[in-house]
Structures are given as structure tokens and as C-alpha cells.
Amino acid sequence: MHPSPSAEAELAGELDGARPDLSASYAAALPGARAAVLSRLWRALAHEPLPWIARREPTADGLALHLTDGRRLHGPPADPYATAAYVAEVRLDGRAYDRAAELLRALGVPHGDAFAAELDHSTASLALSRAGQPRDATEPATSWEWEQRVVDGHPYHPNCRSRPGFSVVEQLAYGPEHRPLVRLGLVAVDDCLVRGEWPVWLRDGKRALIPVHPWQSAHVLGVPAQDGPAAHPLMALxxxxxxDGGPHVKTAVSARLTSSVRDISVYSVDTSATVSDFVESxxxxxxxxxxVTRTLGAISAHSPDLAAVVRESPETYADPAQGERVVPVAALPVTGLPASPAWLAEFTRLALTVGLRLLDLGVALEAHGQNLLVVLSSTGAPLRLVYRDLADIRVSPARLARHGIKAPELAGRIVTDEETTLRRKLFGSLVAGALASTAGSAPVLRAALETAVRDLPNTPDLTPLREEPLPAKALTLMRLSPGLSGDRWALLPNPLSETCS
Structure with a gap:
């Protein structure tokens, strides 16, 4: 039986009232959205270290998962790097499920009901995101226009479009894939923490003005805000x-989008200027x-709910006179790239050269497809990379010292010398994330990596990249472990390993 009412039905009802012109296209998009979310969930079930899965074994027509309670789950072969929606149904003891939320409820695992509700919402929101997408006649001219073409959200997370707390009207008004203009609010504060140079246009006399997202203003802050500038929402919402090429403004949204609550910690504001200057060097x-897009200024009213960061636009690092353009890596498939195996190998070589060089020096980037952008030539060749959002990098004082580099004056979670943590940060985001989702499958990723690694410098991190399983965040396990803080990890088959089929 379907849950009643489901998020699909609730959203359909809201849509009938708010945008009836989208109701038919929403209904038509639901089967594809169900398959997309179910495919992401099946990837997690097939590869994450979930404690209630006793063993996994290939079958003649797919993969069987044997649960600790004796039940059996069966589905198609699970490519950990596939981005296509290839799972139409999964069978639990012979019964077919075509909805991720219903499958999870049937599994009856701890904390499953709460996660199932998120999956239900993710499916409905994904169908809404796909509904009524305009036919694009012109090619985007800016990086923000390219990233607004990324309709499906996270390529591997079952919560790829989960936006609990957002009504239909709010999703249409604030979701980047719907291409709205969002008018920021401005909240004046007397007592605040400021790092960097807070812009003049965000001051009212001696008082600082904090830009706030309208959703945050309506649902969390409960304080009046004056009208600020209208801006274009990016993938992060x-x-x-x-x-007109102005800076990017990161606001606090205290809602759980995908996995994380998108507020801004006081710690990240406090360290922002130091981290920005250091990573630039x-x-x-x-x-x-x-x-690196420099952090121009960061501010916090001593609360993660009322804070903001202003940083450079990635357009700063492309030369339009030479026909260069900047594209977020997550948007590369939307551009028609990779155009060939040779292009993907060239891009992979560029990304690994940069990532491994910084890792050897002592900086592990969280270089997933949202944080990492590529500057393309007029012919589409990858020239260089741009990295944004420095809040979740890791810095190793020991590695820096080996290269005679003075460590920045930082403490807290950003600082670690633990080798596994450093490699997981980079390999999990760049290789199992940005590069894998650009390739779209294990065979294509393998070919690109095999070509790219031939020319890479032989740093101590290259052997683990070649030979060890690839780390990836265990996103479903993390959602099913609400009492545990920090990242949990899955170890995926390494496409470069001879034992990786």
C-alpha cells in the first residue's frame, strides 16, 4: 500500500492550486523521478556498509542482498559510478517495489521511517524540478546559468532533491533549476563577528547588514528585513x-537540504579570512x-542561523575576450561534455594533477562537482580549475612542514594529519564524486583514469589511488545513523584495480 498521503500526492495538490499549468508535466515526470531516486538507493544498498545486510552475491541477472533477518533483496547489477536511472524495481522476497520510500519502509530498518519520508519528498521534488523545464534556445553565457541547468541535484544521493519545509511555491521561487530571481533580505545588526572586508553596500552607517535568504527570514529568524538585491540562486540554493558579474553571497538556510542543515557555523566565519588567504597562497x-574564489568578507551575528559569506565570482578567472567560459563540473554533462574519451582523460589528468599536488603539499580539497569548476577554452578544452567554498577542506600541518610551508593559525576540524582522513576528503569528492559523475559509469571512468595516471607525478598518494578501494561518503548510512556525528564511508571498487570488474 502507498503511504497516505504521500509527498507525491501532497505536492500534486499544492501544484493544482499554485501552478495548475504544471500539474500534467509533474504527473508525467513522476515515473522517471521514482526510478532516479530508487537507482540512487539501490547503489547505496549494494555498496554501503549497512549493518543489516549480511552479504551480497551476484546472480545470473543482477545482485542479491541477503539481510540479517533472512530476507532477500534482488535487483539489477549495481555500478557504483553510474548516473543513469536504470532501476525500475527492486524485489524484496519476491515482491516488487518501484518507489524508494516504500522499499525502505518495507525493510523496517532502524530510523528507516524518517529516511523514507525524505526519499518520498526527494522523489516528489525531483518530479517538480523536471516538470515544465523550458526548451533552451540559447547557450548559457555564465557559470550560474550553467549550474541552473543541473535539474536532478546530487548524482548519487537518494535525497538528491529533498527539500523538507519548502512548499511548492517556495521551491518554484527559490530552486535554481526553476531559474528564479531571489530577492535577498538585509538584517541590520549591532553585535556581530566580521572577518575580511565587509562590503560598503552591506553597511547602514555603523551597523552591518547581513544578507538573508527569504526562506530563512520567513521560517527561522522572525526579525524584520529590508529589501536587498535580487540574485540568481546557484546549485546550493x-x-x-x-x-552583472557581481560576487556570490552564501546565506544561512536552516533546513536539511540533501543531507545537511545549510546554516553557517560561527567557526567557519571566524576562520574564513585565514583559510582564504592560505589556500590562495x-x-x-x-x-x-x-x-580559488577568494572570500571577500564573512559575518555572523554569533549564530549559525544569521550569517553570510561574500566571495568572488568564478567568472573572475576566465577571459571572455579569449572565448573562455567557466562551468561547474556538475554541469559538464549538460554542456555536452565530455565530448570524447580523449577530452575526459585530459580533464581527469588536469583535476588529478591539481588535487594530488595540493594533497601532497598538505591541503585536501572537497572537490565535488559543485565546489569544482573548470575554465574551458573557446574550443571546449579544459584549461584550468576554479575552486570555491573553502569551509570543508582539510589542512595537514605535518605535510606542510615537509615542504617548508608555515601552517596557518587554525584549529578545530579543518586541521588533521590523519592520512586516511586527508585521502578520503580528496578521493571521495574528486574521484568517486566529480570525475565519476562526469564519466557516468565504471568502464568510462576506468578508461579516463588509466590514461590520466600515466603522466602524474609519483607522490605518496598515487599508490593508494591506483590500488586501494575508492572511498565515498556512505550517504544512506549517514541518514540512517542520526545519533552519530561526522562522515561515514563506503569503500567502492577501484576502477584501476585489476580485480575491479
Whole structure:
């Protein structure tokens, strides 16, 4: 039996009232959205270290998962790097399920009901995101326009479009894939923490003005806000690009989007200027292959719910006179790239050269497809990378010291010398994330990696990249472990390993 009422039905009802012109296209998009979310969930069931799965074994027509309670789950072969929606149904003891939420409820695992509700919402929101997408006649001219073409959200997370707490009207008004203009609010504060240079346009006399997202203003803050500028929402939803090549503004949205609550910690504001200056200096050691969007200013009213970060636009690092353009890596498939195996190998070589160079120096980037952008030439060749959002990198004082580099004056979670943590940060985001989702399958990823690694410098991190299982965040396990903090990890088959089929 379907849950009653489901998020699909609730959203359909809201849509009938708010945008009846989209109701038919929403209904038509639901089967595809169900398959997309179910495919992501099946990937997690097939590869994450879930404690209630006793063993996994291939079958003649797919994969069987044997549960600790004796039940059996059967589905198609599970490519951990596939991005296509290839799972139409999964069978639990012979009964077919075509909805991820219903399957999870049937499994009856701890904390499953709460996660099932998120999956239900993710499916409905994904169908809404796909409904009524305009036919694009012109090619985007800016990076923010390219990232607004990313309709399906996270390529591997079953919560790829989960937006609990957002009504239909709010999703249409704030979701980047719907291409709205969002008017920021401005909240004046007297007592605040400021790092960097807070812009003049965000001051009212001696008082600082904190840009706030309208959803945050309506649902969390409960304080009046004056009208601020209109801006274009990016993939992160709470980060927006000001018009005419202006800076990007990262706002606090205290809602659980995908997995995380998107507020801004006081710690990240406090360390923002130091981290920005430091990573910019490290990026200068890549011979121009990496640029970092500098943090111009960060502010917090001593609360994660009322804070903001202003940073450079990635457009700063492309030369339009030379026909260059900047594209977020997550949007590369939307551009028609990779155009060939040779292009993908060239891009993979560029990304690994930069990532491994910084890792060897002592900086592990969280270089997933949202944080990492590529500057393309007029012919589409990858020239250099741009990295944004420095809040979740890791810095190793020991590695820095080996290269005679003074460590920045930082403490807290960003600082670690633990080798596994450093490699997981980079390999999990870049290889199992950005590169894998650009390739779209294990065979294509393998071919790109095999070509790219031939020319890479032989740093101590290259052997683990070649030979050890690839780490990836165990996103479903993390959602099913609400009492545990920090990341949990899955170890995926390494496409470079001879034992990886």
C-alpha cells in the first residue's frame, strides 16, 4: 500500500492550486523521478556498509542482498559510478517495489521511517524540478546559468532533491533549476563577528547588514528585513550570484537540504579570512592550474542561523575576450561534455594533477562537482580549475612542514594529519564524486583514469589511488545513523584495480 498521503500526492495538490499549468508535466515526470531516486538507493544498498545486510552475491541477472533477518533483496547489477536511472524495481522476497520510500519502509530498518519520508519528498521534488523545464534556445553565457541547468541535484544521493519545509511555491521561487530571481533580505545588526572586508553596500552607517535568504527570514529568524538585491540562486540554493558579474553571497538556510542543515557555523566565519588567504597562497604553487574564489568578507551575528559569506565570482578567472567560459563540473554533462574519451582523460589528468599536488603539499580539497569548476577554452578544452567554498577542506600541518610551508593559525576540524582522513576528503569528492559523475559509469571512468595516471607525478598518494578501494561518503548510512556525528564511508571498487570488474 502507498503511504497516505504521500509527498507525491501532497505536492500534486499544492501544484493544482499554485501552478495548475504544471500539474500534467509533474504527473508525467513522476515515473522517471521514482526510478532516479530508487537507482540512487539501490547503489547505496549494494555498496554501503549497512549493518543489516549480511552479504551480497551476484546472480545470473543482477545482485542479491541477503539481510540479517533472512530476507532477500534482488535487483539489477549495481555500478557504483553510474548516473543513469536504470532501476525500475527492486524485489524484496519476491515482491516488487518501484518507489524508494516504500522499499525502505518495507525493510523496517532502524530510523528507516524518517529516511523514507525524505526519499518520498526527494522523489516528489525531483518530479517538480523536471516538470515544465523550458526548451533552451540559447547557450548559457555564465557559470550560474550553467549550474541552473543541473535539474536532478546530487548524482548519487537518494535525497538528491529533498527539500523538507519548502512548499511548492517556495521551491518554484527559490530552486535554481526553476531559474528564479531571489530577492535577498538585509538584517541590520549591532553585535556581530566580521572577518575580511565587509562590503560598503552591506553597511547602514555603523551597523552591518547581513544578507538573508527569504526562506530563512520567513521560517527561522522572525526579525524584520529590508529589501536587498535580487540574485540568481546557484546549485546550493542558499548561495546566490549577484547580477552583472557581481560576487556570490552564501546565506544561512536552516533546513536539511540533501543531507545537511545549510546554516553557517560561527567557526567557519571566524576562520574564513585565514583559510582564504592560505589556500590562495597554496593554489599559487600549481603553475596557474588552480584558482580559488577568494572570500571577500564573512559575518555572523554569533549564530549559525544569521550569517553570510561574500566571495568572488568564478567568472573572475576566465577571459571572455579569449572565448573562455567557466562551468561547474556538475554541469559538464549538460554542456555536452565530455565530448570524447580523449577530452575526459585530459580533464581527469588536469583535476588529478591539481588535487594530488595540493594533497601532497598538505591541503585536501572537497572537490565535488559543485565546489569544482573548470575554465574551458573557446574550443571546449579544459584549461584550468576554479575552486570555491573553502569551509570543508582539510589542512595537514605535518605535510606542510615537509615542504617548508608555515601552517596557518587554525584549529578545530579543518586541521588533521590523519592520512586516511586527508585521502578520503580528496578521493571521495574528486574521484568517486566529480570525475565519476562526469564519466557516468565504471568502464568510462576506468578508461579516463588509466590514461590520466600515466603522466602524474609519483607522490605518496598515487599508490593508494591506483590500488586501494575508492572511498565515498556512505550517504544512506549517514541518514540512517542520526545519533552519530561526522562522515561515514563506503569503500567502492577501484576502477584501476585489476580485480575491479
Amino acid at each position: 542558499r548561495t546566490l550570484a549577484l547580477p 597554496i593554489a599559487a604553487r600549481t603553475d596557474g592550474l588552480l584558482r
